[in-house]
Amino acid sequence: QCNLRSAAGQTRRRYSSSSESPDISPNVEARVLVINTGGTIGMTYHNNVLSPEPNTLVETLRKLPILHDEQYAQQTRLYEYYKPPENTLVLPLSKQNKRIVYSVLEYSPLLDSCNMTTDDWATIGKDIEKHYEQYDGFVVLHGTDTMAYTASALSFMCENLGKPVILTGSQVPIYEMRNDGRDNLLGALLIAGQFVIPEVCLYFHHKLYRGNRVTKVDAGSFNAFTSPNLPPLANAEVDIKINWDTVWRANTTSKFTVNTQMNRNVGLLRLFPGITADTVRAFLQPPMDGIVLETYGSGNAPDNRADLLDEIRKATQRGVIIINCTQCLRGSVTTSYATGQALSDAGLVAGCDMTPEAALSKLSYVLAKQNLSIEEKKKMLSRNLRGEMIADLGGAKLSLSDSRFVQVIAKTLSISCKEELEAIRDALTPTLVCVASKIGDIEALDAIREMGTDLSMADYDGRTPLHIAACEGHLKVVEYLLGKGATVYARDRFGDTPLRNAVRFRHKEVVKLLRKTGAHFSREEMEDAGTELCSLAASGNLEALEIWQLAGVDMTMCSYDGQTPIEVARATGCEEVVEFLKQATLYQTKVWNLK
Numbered sequence: 001q002c003n004l005r006s007a008a009g010q011t012r013r014r015y016s017s018s019s020e021s022p023d024i025s026p027n028v029e030a031r032v033l034v035i036n037t038g039g040t041i042g043m044t045y046h047n048n049v050l051s052p053e054p055n056t057l058v059e060t061l062r063k064l065p066i067l068h069d070e071q072y073a074q075q076t077r078l079y080e081y082y083k084p085p086e087n088t089l090v091l092p093l094s095k096q097n098k099r100i101v102y103s104v105l106e107y108s109p110l111l112d113s114c115n116m117t118t119d120d121w122a123t124i125g126k127d128i129e130k131h132y133e134q135y136d137g138f139v140v141l142h143g144t145d146t147m148a149y150t151a152s153a154l155s156f157m158c159e160n161l162g163k164p165v166i167l168t169g170s171q172v173p174i175y176e177m178r179n180d181g182r183d184n185l186l187g188a189l190l191i192a193g194q195f196v197i198p199e200v201c202l203y204f205h206h207k208l209y210r211g212n213r214v215t216k217v218d219a220g221s222f223n224a225f226t227s228p229n230l231p232p233l234a235n236a237e238v239d240i241k242i243n244w245d246t247v248w249r250a251n252t253t254s255k256f257t258v259n260t261q262m263n264r265n266v267g268l269l270r271l272f273p274g275i276t277a278d279t280v281r282a283f284l285q286p287p288m289d290g291i292v293l294e295t296y297g298s299g300n301a302p303d304n305r306a307d308l309l310d311e312i313r314k315a316t317q318r319g320v321i322i323i324n325c326t327q328c329l330r331g332s333v334t335t336s337y338a339t340g341q342a343l344s345d346a347g348l349v350a351g352c353d354m355t356p357e358a359a360l361s362k363l364s365y366v367l368a369k370q371n372l373s374i375e376e377k378k379k380m381l382s383r384n385l386r387g388e389m390i391a392d393l394g395g396a397k398l399s400l401s402d403s404r405f406v407q408v409i410a411k412t413l414s415i416s417c418k419e420e421l422e423a424i425r426d427a428l429t430p431t432l433v434c435v436a437s438k439i440g441d442i443e444a445l446d447a448i449r450e451m452g453t454d455l456s457m458a459d460y461d462g463r464t465p466l467h468i469a470a471c472e473g474h475l476k477v478v479e480y481l482l483g484k485g486a487t488v489y490a491r492d493r494f495g496d497t498p499l500r501n502a503v504r505f506r507h508k509e510v511v512k513l514l515r516k517t518g519a520h521f522s523r524e525e526m527e528d529a530g531t532e533l534c535s536l537a538a539s540g541n542l543e544a545l546e547i548w549q550l551a552g553v554d555m556t557m558c559s560y561d562g563q564t565p566i567e568v569a570r571a572t573g574c575e576e577v578v579e580f581l582k583q584a585t586l587y588q589t590k591v592w593n594l595k
C-alpha cells in the first residue's frame, strides 16, 4: 500500500525555480504549519471597530506574489501532493534557494488575543504536538495584546522542543494598503522554514526574539515588542542573521512533548506606595497558589511596613509561592538593598531578570506539577528552564573569542579587530568540533564547548558533529552531543539528517537513541525509502532491513516502479526476509488501524 504517494500515484518532481530544470537537491522544500488563532493581522472593520474576519486569510495570501508562487504550485503539482490543497501555499524561492510550502490551520472562532485563556494556549500546544513530525517549523498568528503571555506559556509547555515555533501578528490588518502583517508573516515563515532554532520565538518588525523574554511596549508602533534583557535571536535586515550563540537548546535525549497542565490560581500583584495590607491579604486568599509580586527597582519593597511583610510571610508559610520580579523594564532582582533582603527573608523566590509575563506562566507551569513538594517547586522556579532568565549573574559566559587558543592565532596573524577575530572563530570551530566528533573525543568536545562554542555548528557542507558521530557509530558521543543540545533535525547540504546517516552506516544503537530523542524521517525520505528497501530485500539483507524498521520507516513503502519489498523478497525466494517483512506488514496494518 503506497500510502505516502501523491494522489496521482507519482512522486512530484521538484523545481528550483520557475524554469523547467528539476532541482536535484533533496531538501529544497521545507514545510511550515501556520496556525491562525486571530489577532489584528486578519481583522476587518465591522461597525467601525476591528474584529477577526474568518475564512479570508488564505485567499488573500494566495493573491500576494510575495507570499505565494502560483506558477510553481501548478508546475510541481503542489496541490495534488499536499492536502488539503485549499489551505496550502508556497513562497517564492528564497535567497538560500529554499522553497517554503506552508499550510494554514485556521481556528474557529478567531480571537482578539484579549479573549484568550489558558485553554487556548493548550489548544495551540496540542496542535503543534499533533503535527510535529509533518513540519519543519510552526508559525502562530496571534494578536499582539497577549502575545508575550502566550509565547511565554508555550515556551514552558513545549518540553524538549527541537523545531522552531514562531509567534507573529501585526498592528495593522494584512488587508490594508499600509500594513506590517505581510512583512511579519514573511519573515516568520522564512525563519521557521530555513533555520533549526529549537525555541518558542516571537517575530516582529524584523527581529526574532526568545518568546519568554518579550513584552509589548507600544500600542501605536510597528515596533511593538522589546526583549529588555536579551538581545534578539535574529535580525532580518539585508540578510537574516541568526545569533547562534544566544539560541537556547533543550539539553536532553527525550522526545518532544507538550505539557498542558497549568495551574490557574496564579496572579500578578504590582506594589505601589501606600498599598494596604488589606489589599495584599485579599489578593493572597485561597485558592491563590502563587503570585508574581512586581516590586520596585532591583526587587525592593518597603522594609518599614511590618503589616505588609506580615501578610506576605503568612502567605508563604501557608504554602503560597511568591516570585519577586521588578517593575522596571530592564535589569534584575538582586539583594543589594535592605529593602530587598526583607522580601527574600519572607520566603520569596528571586525572579532574576524575568519579565512578569514569563514569571507568571513559569509559576503556572511549575505549580501544576503535583508530584513536587513546595520546596522542590521553589527550586525549579529558581532554575533557568527555557532561557527565560539569567539565574546566576556571577558566572559570565566564556566565549571562544576570549579563549587563549584563538587569541594565539589572532596574534600570529596580527589580528586585533573583533570582526576578524570572530571570522577566525567561525572558520575554525566547526572543523574542530567535527574532528573531535569523528575521533570520538568527548573531552575535546567538552573543552571546545566550555569556550562557549555551540556544538550544533555545521561545517561547509552543513554537517554537524552529530551527523559525524552518527556516521561513525560513536554512541557515547551521540549521547553527549544530544545532552548538550545538539539538534536531531539538522540537515546537511545533501539533505541528510543524523538519523539517515546512522541508518546508512547501520549503527543500530545510534538509530535507537536518535529515535528516542524524536528523530524521524521526513515524508520525502519515506518515499525514497521504498526503492532502498526493495533493493535490500532483493539482496536478502535482513540486518539492514531491521535497521530501517528501527528508524521508523514503513516497510510496505513501494519502490519507484510500484513494487513492495515483500513482493521483491518473494521473487528472490529469501524466506527469512519474507517472514520478517510479513511481520512488518502486520505491524504496519496495526499502526494504520490505530490512526
Ligand SMILES: NC(=O)C[C@H](N)C(=O)O
Residues within 6 Å of the ligand: 038, 039, 040, 041, 111, 112, 113, 114, 142, 143, 144, 145, 146, 169, 170, 171, 172
Ligand atoms: N495588534 C493586535 O493584534 C491587537 C489585538 N487587539 C489583539 O491582540 O488581538
